Amino acid sequence: MKQTIRLEQFERADIRSALAKMNRGIERESLRITSEGQLATTMHPAALGATLTHPLITTDYAEALMEFITPVSTSITTTLAQLRDVHRFTYQHIGDEYLWPLSMPCYLNATSDIRLAQFGKSHVGRMKTVYRQGLTHRYGAVMQTISGVHFNWSVSDELWPLLAAEEGRENNADYRSERYFGLIRNFKRWAWVIPYLFGASPVLCKSFLKHSSADLDFHELSSGMVYVPHSTSLRMSDLGYTNKEQAALKITYNSLDDYVDGLRRAVFTRSEQFADIGVQTGDKWQQLNANILQIENEFYSPIRPKRVADSGETPTQALERGGIQYIEVRALDVNPFSEVGITAEQMRFLDLFLLFCLFTESPELSIECQQATEKNVNKVVLRGREPGLTLMDEAGEYSVQERLAHLFAEMAKIADVLEAESSAYHRALQSFAPAISNPDATFSAKLLRMYEEASKIFQHVGMRFAVEYRDRLKNSGYEFYTEADFQKMAAQSLAEQAEIEAQDKGSFGDFLAAYFEQALDKKKRA
Template sequence: MKKSKYYYSGKFGIERETLRVDSQGKLAQTPHPFGSDEHITRDFCENQIELVTPVCHSIDEALCSLAELDRRAREVLAEKGESIWLYSNPPHIESEDEIPIADFTGDHSSKRSYREVLQRKYGKKLMLFSGIHFNFSFAEEYLRELNTENEDFHAFRDTLYLRLYKQLILHSWLLVLLTAASPCYDASLDKDGMSGMIISRYSSMRNSERGYWNKFLPILDHRSLRTFTGSIKKHIVTGSLYSASELYLPIRLKPKGVNSLENLAAGGVDHIELRMFDLNPSAPLGIDSRDLKFAHLLILYLLSQPDFDLTPALQEKAAAEHKNAALLEPDIKLLERGAAMIDEIAEYFSDNEEAQQIIGFEKNKINSNACFSKTSMNYAL
């Protein structure tokens, strides 16, 4: 893949979900205190904050923006005796009554209707799992350089993002292996009235079989953006999905402006979203910059790989490997593949010293995870 001066450029954005808790560490029962601020909004429930950075021109800039939003949010919450729960798994919950659906009204009342559908379909507790979404788009100048055959630019762009989407779907397990950070949870997540910490069999519950997945695996047609959006529409028409937002896969293709299937079909792909990052409680903002920078390198590496047919069988395999990577002791073969893939990425970026440091940071995680898996440690609760 050609490495022009625009190669590492692009647009970057971060969305971070967290829960609001009171001084006792319980879910806050107060209304969302940030009004209609588009950068400090709600997700599923009234006590779940989503910080949304503006579009930035680097990961560092996006993290600076996230830090400012985090500071503003914490200041307001501190005045109310509340704080941010910086874990992907929720705190102790007495009952689902403590999980009020986000109170969207007026022009946004449809958002509440959608969340009521999710409540009936999946229950409220599942919706409390929180994480980081990473949004990325290539610099337009770079895409135009790649378009050597002078194809229609919008068609070329859509085809390129769809090809990248398939690669990321097939390799999402690698980012789960590297960023899983939620093995412990409160027993109340299993049953009302229960309490106490449990170390689960998962390193990331929200990415595991217990996490964000549809009741079935939606098989999609990736031959073109038209067939892709059409296959999603079929699931909606048959009632399998309420809307495209209910498509719980770890990667999304997003349009510019309002995120709707109609916008995506009409206007094409604006950016790609990676949705698998756990909140990292050891990082002040919930995410380590090196993890996001590795994700960017992975995107660039996968763009260099040949296209392929993402068959139904491969879609099933991708989902299974994603869930396998979320185990506390993932399959050793998956760890070995992860190490080999990181070596390939290191070779691809052999001329970039900063990239080598980031890749080395991630490789150490794989090596540590492999050693852990081989020991087959048993936890005594």
Template sequence: MKRSVASLVCPNLRHAVKAKHGLEKESMRIFSDGKIATTSHPKTLGSSLTNHYIKTDFSEPQLEFATNARPRIEAIVRELQDLHIFTSRHLQGEWIWPFSMPPVLPKEEKDIPLGKYGSSFSGEWKTLYRNGLGLRYGRRMQTISGVHYNFSFSNLFLKQIFEKEISKFDKEEISEMYLSVTRNFFRKVPFVLYLTGATPAFDETFLPVRFDFQFTKHKSHTLFAPYATSLRMSEIGYTSQVQDALPINYNSLKEYVDGMCYAVSTPYPPYESLGGSPNQLNANYLQIENEFYSPIRPKQIPKNQERPLDALKNRGIQYIEIRCLDIEPESPTGVSKSSLAYIQMILLDGILRPSPPILEPEKKRIRENTRRAIWEGRKPGLSIVGEEGAEIDFTRAGAEYTESLFPIAEELDRHSGRTFYQDTLSTMLEKWRDPGKTPSGRFLKRLLEEDWEFRDLGIHLARENFRNQSQMELTPGKWNSFEKEVHRSVEELAKIEETEKVRKFPTPKICNH
């Protein structure tokens, strides 16, 4: 199946220009003083259980935007912008927080409200799941927001890769291809965090008690790590030692499904001490598949009452979800086209290069390199562990890899009639030359040199974004489309609550593998 990068780039990558791109982006609603909003999800945005575009995530004030799948990056970024404009115009005295790390949090964790989804057992099941997350990881950690980028290759591109008609594909071939890409992406996660991470600082209310990590205090309420890139992805965020020890691997579909099945079916003694309902769905390592924190996940859309693992087993991998992107403060919507384009090129590169299985020694090496990039990514002279176990220069390795993507960028640009992808790589190379140009570097520089409190800078940017978005026009037809979805979601919620009169939390069936 695999050929060299050169041999595939030379024929052309015209079918790789178009793919299926989608975005999911979380953001907290705040009051003007920077505290999380204590109001319910606005009724003018529809039902948070059934609206396809605007839901809530862990917490009631934690908005979650979801775009449609589109063939171009520009289209999903524009749709995300439309969702922000639409939402801002429906908020009363509230703004959208511009950072991944949360705004000012209550003193007591119990005062961070869980998402509420109505009186149906489907809605209460979602709230119960979130209560379990809060008990296991802390409600504060769950208020960290981020961006998820969903990606799948076009069918014509897959036909070019496999050299046969799409109708003759089988799920094993497609799944192995996506897992191959996934493994290669894992190997580049430290570079992604350096180039896109934007969470080197946070408000002191996020960690109100003693902690084991060393942070520098700025002004009265701000803490930061001088060389950090993405604290969101660190041990104070979405890194779990319990999950890291799980036997979940990406070397075959069966291996991945079996590992995940073990995690959602096997009780973990410390979680057993938390009790069952009404505290959590169950005491297993993972309550459900979505609890698994990973920089990238293979996905298949479930049908009817099918659980995600069964969907993967039955139909294979449909797309991959990149989960390691911080909200970019300099973008009013929190997402930049250049970051998405860079990741698209990594994914294309990942399908063109060999991708051997990731065995335990390499898994540990990737984890260590990721940890270094998170905490010290902008530190001068930082080294990471190379393939042979030797220490190599992080900056040089990242720059060389970025340079290696130019043939792909040139081919993508040739078939789109522009220089967007090449310009993206040139921008990324500038970041490798100067750590101060990374999102985390620029953010921390502004915070310190302009002498902002983290919370005050967030309020300032939220206010500016609100003012700008209140004057922007939506894409023609989008307002009506979003309003129709609001009304449809409310009607669907009413039907669900009528048919689910019996209050009984569904018990996900155990994986049948």
């Protein structure tokens, strides 16, 4: 289905003005590594603060898997300055360690080196660690060391009443959720574009395969690295986060109620496969429960509808209460050509891409059509740079190059109406346009060429980037925050964690039982 933008939607000056005020936030994951390029086995430095409560610095699955978070901002310049500052402060407190600049992990000696992230002694902190223990049993520890970048995005609050009035609709949570689900369905139709352009994991360390059963067409470089010839993002392949039981859930994106019901059903449906793991032996917990999903966050999708949850709320309860507030794009590999894993040009491209998804017609997606979009993504992550590659949609087979050219032309129309920022958006499109007809211009092709060259001289590309980025950021000053700001945030986070721990009552088992009991409650829409 070749979708086109209706430019009459942007004729009003107030709509064009509101359109440009997009909200963005970044979550960037990165492994701490030793100077020898191996996974760090040290604990999260206390000087960085408490991972349970720090607003900007936490950990993901592993104690060594850092996660850096930026506040919501309407300025790309501000967001990237904040992200660089978080990296700068981190580098001041990790000794001689480095931050790994690639999505696929560094050299992995043994799974015992991968220490689960710790969040303190509180019930909520322990729940986070037990959840990660469950992920280990379900999918293996190595898969959880893969890192990515999440792009959080929403249009401005000013835009919604204008759009609703144009359509003769009431500007309420139901209307906004309906529009965001339209965006999500179109994103799924076009999701293959992200790994094609920005996939940056065609190559990985052979040590990873010791812990994986994936049957892919690997070729070996003399440096001990392996690659799949035309792949773009092995992170998004079966090497990454897969769950065969999740594939059978048939969670749809046609309405908020359908999405919430499908996700909640998975959290409360027992899995025979995961039941074999066991849940609890004495005081030792293997996982939070034996259901298809331990909690809602275990469900993998390249895009999620989101709302900031109140204390004690689950993600779906937050959505029920207030509708979709923003969307989270989870399909991005870490960009190895940026010291913080993403660039302003990528963010501008994503702005245009998401606006295209929001403002083009978006029919409901049947389960069969949704599965077809997922097959397109799987095809591109493994064969994206293959000459003459074709994909399928509701209308039949189409060429990757032809469809990309159409998409870029439509996105250029949106760039035209972004007025003050128009030239910057056009430059971003132009910077990625060579990849339309030339797969060698994609991130994955550039990275693979670097590894092929490096293998001849036994120079490790990832380590070279890690050293360069550490030196660059450590030797430059703060741009948005100050050292004092970070010290204050660290101290405050430690105090907040201590307060949470002091307020705990009852046993951990009772806490979990109460959590899952209230998770069944439906919230009334505001």
